[in-house]
Amino acid sequence: MDTFDYIIVGAGTAGCVLANRLSASGRHKVLLLEAGGADRNVWIHVPLGYGKLFTDPRVNWLYQSEPEPELDNRQIIQPRGKVLGGSSSINGLLYVRGQPQDFDHWRQLGNAGWSFDDVLPYFRKAEDQERGADDLHGTGGPLCVSDVSEPHPLCEAFIGASEQAGFPRNEDFNGPTQDGAGYFQLTARNGRRCSTARGYLKPARKRHNLTVVTGALTTRILFEGRRAVGVEYRQGGTLVSARAAAEVIVAGGAINSPQVLQLSGIGPAALLQSHGIPVIADMPGVGSDLQDHLQVRIAYRCTDPITMNDVINDWRQKVAAGLRYLFYRKGMLTIGAGYAGGFFRTDPALESPDVQAHFIIFSSDKSGARLHPFPGFIASICQLRPESRGFVHIKSRDPAAAPAIQPRYLSAQADRDTMVAGLKLLRRIMGQPAMQRYIAEERAPGPACVSDDDLLAYIRSAATTIFHPTSTCRMGSDLTAVVDERLRVRGVAGLRVVDGAIMPTVVSGNTNAAIVMIAEKGADMILADAKAGAPAAVAA
Numbered sequence: 001m002d003t004f005d006y007i008i009v010g011a012g013t014a015g016c017v018l019a020n021r022l023s024a025s026g027r028h029k030v031l032l033l034e035a036g037g038a039d040r041n042v043w044i045h046v047p048l049g050y051g052k053l054f055t056d057p058r059v060n061w062l063y064q065s066e067p068e069p070e071l072d073n074r075q076i077i078q079p080r081g082k083v084l085g086g087s088s089s090i091n092g093l094l095y096v097r098g099q100p101q102d103f104d105h106w107r108q109l110g111n112a113g114w115s116f117d118d119v120l121p122y123f124r125k126a127e128d129q130e131r132g133a134d135d136l137h138g139t140g141g142p143l144c145v146s147d148v149s150e151p152h153p154l155c156e157a158f159i160g161a162s163e164q165a166g167f168p169r170n171e172d173f174n175g176p177t178q179d180g181a182g183y184f185q186l187t188a189r190n191g192r193r194c195s196t197a198r199g200y201l202k203p204a205r206k207r208h209n210l211t212v213v214t215g216a217l218t219t220r221i222l223f224e225g226r227r228a229v230g231v232e233y234r235q236g237g238t239l240v241s242a243r244a245a246a247e248v249i250v251a252g253g254a255i256n257s258p259q260v261l262q263l264s265g266i267g268p269a270a271l272l273q274s275h276g277i278p279v280i281a282d283m284p285g286v287g288s289d290l291q292d293h294l295q296v297r298i299a300y301r302c303t304d305p306i307t308m309n310d311v312i313n314d315w316r317q318k319v320a321a322g323l324r325y326l327f328y329r330k331g332m333l334t335i336g337a338g339y340a341g342g343f344f345r346t347d348p349a350l351e352s353p354d355v356q357a358h359f360i361i362f363s364s365d366k367s368g369a370r371l372h373p374f375p376g377f378i379a380s381i382c383q384l385r386p387e388s389r390g391f392v393h394i395k396s397r398d399p400a401a402a403p404a405i406q407p408r409y410l411s412a413q414a415d416r417d418t419m420v421a422g423l424k425l426l427r428r429i430m431g432q433p434a435m436q437r438y439i440a441e442e443r444a445p446g447p448a449c450v451s452d453d454d455l456l457a458y459i460r461s462a463a464t465t466i467f468h469p470t471s472t473c474r475m476g477s478d479l480t481a482v483v484d485e486r487l488r489v490r491g492v493a494g495l496r497v498v499d500g501a502i503m504p505t506v507v508s509g510n511t512n513a514a515i516v517m518i519a520e521k522g523a524d525m526i527l528a529d530a531k532a533g534a535p536a537a538v539a540a
């Protein structure tokens with residue numbers, strides 16, 4: 001059995017950051033295991049290509065939720081990256097950190113070292129901000145952050161309409177204030193995606209002390225007593241074991257990290273026993289507290305043929321867009337999952353925005369579906385801090401079988417109220433003169449949908465995820481928290497979780513940037529503990 005100092009399970013957003021930072025000194029032998037393959041698919045690297053990766057089983061786990069009771073029992077798609085870079089290789093590229101209040105709240109929950117002032121240096125360390133460095137932004141980091149390649153008249157109309165509705169223009173959602181409307185920045189450079197596989201892993205690949213194994217599904221963590229000593233993984237048809245002299249670090253993301261822990265005997269005892277898995281630590285919190293952002297979209301038919309639908313549906317414009325991208329790295333192919341957007345308060349008395357809008361210049365019936373054959377665009381709204389909590393539970397001992405994913409969207413009354421208020425707010429913006437000039441028709445939900453009951457019924461029938469599951473191995477100091485503030489799994493030794501699963505509460509924005517920050521900080525803590533000879537264990 002090969003021995004490493006650190007074994008990292010999952011080469012996703014967090015895993016690639018960890019692999020780079022833990023192997024940087026050359027002193028530690030690091031093994032990075034990834035269930036998916038190399039990031040060779042060309043659509044990974046072209047920003048607009050994310051639309052093609054939604055349904056591609058070669059790079060995507062293609063999970064589905066269980067039927068959701070508050071969403072008319074619909075099953076909601078749960079795409080997750082299964083490739084080097086993980087979900088950062090298939091995501092919509094939007095660079096949004098969340099609000100300073102999110103991290104201050106984490107600190108108030110008892111997590112020392114996680115206030116905004118504590119985490120800001122890690123956001124800055126990670127970043128290579130195209131606009132240059134300032135108090136809030138960094139340059140020279142591995143994660144390229146860039147402006148959209150050019151403005152668009154529909155985005156200008158959306159921002160103008162927001163101003164007409166009383167919300168300011170905001171040039172930087174990661175600046176001094178999140179409020180208002182503007183263009184998103186993207187994790188991209190020169191029109192190419194900057195996943196963590198590109199930003200962090202690629203420059204580290206040639207290091208002699210880093211081993212990267214793709215096509216390697218971790219089946220379980222190996223324990224001696226209550227100490228994690230290695231992992232077992234399946235590559236092709238073969239089971240391989242590897243030993244970790246220092247630590248096993250699980251970075252499988254919010255769906256797979258709790259699954260791997262549960263398969264290994266760390267989780268709710270009754271659940272594990274029902275699948276015949278010997279219990280190493282009875283931890284009811286593993287897989288609980290699942291949170292996600294739910295979004296609902298309003299689709300419009302546009303008056304003018306200036307949308308992406310018009311480009312995609314006309315081969316001449318399509319070829320021209322391809323050439324423009326090839327030669328100038330501009331145009332439609334450089335667009336992420338939102339072009340413009342905004343952060344708004346449904347009640348002016350709130351301390352910070354509670355909803356986020358995404359504005360895109362194409363329209364389709366659902367995410368990843370064919371674009372409409374007429375000019376169209378979409379504005380969506382999502383609630384930033386949902387109170388609903390769900391779970392991820394294994395359904396089988398088979399590590400290749402999908403777990404049950406039950407976000408329990410809208411199970412809290414506050415979430416239903418905020419979604420309805422958000423939809424009304426978005427319609428108010430879209431009803432302003434700057435935007436009305438481009439609206440031929442509201443196609444969905446349509447003008448007949450007016451009362452709060454109508455709006456809630458529409459949300460139940462049409463809302464879907466915006467792909468931000470978190471918190472299934474929640475950091476905290478309470479009895480059901482899974483990791484402590486140094487991201488060590490409670491009650492066992494030699495084991496951490498470092499990824500989106502550890503968020504105490506989902507951040508008020510898109511999740512990738514905050515997970516890069518978590519991994520940067522996690523790597524720092526792992527290296528500091530190694531230097532200090534601190535045990536990677538905490539009392540249960």
Ligand SMILES: Cc1cc2nc3c(=O)[nH]c(=O)nc-3n(C[C@H](O)[C@H](O)[C@H](O)COP(=O)(O)OP(=O)(O)OC[C@H]3O[C@@H](n4cnc5c(N)ncnc54)[C@H](O)[C@@H]3O)c2cc1C
Binds near residue numbers: 015080251252
């Ligand atoms: C379609 C989509 C669009 C999104 N858009 C945005 C956006 O625009 N902006 C934004 O900020 N965020 C966005 N997100 C969310 C963001 O990308 C994720 O929150 C983030 O990438 C998750 O990081 P992670 O490290 O927690 O997990 P992941 O990046 O998902 O990494 C987990 C990795 O572990 C691997 N793995 C899992 N289980 C095993 C196992 N048993 N053995 C070996 N390997 C395993 C997986 O294959 C994967 O590579 C989007 C997500 C999706 C899916």
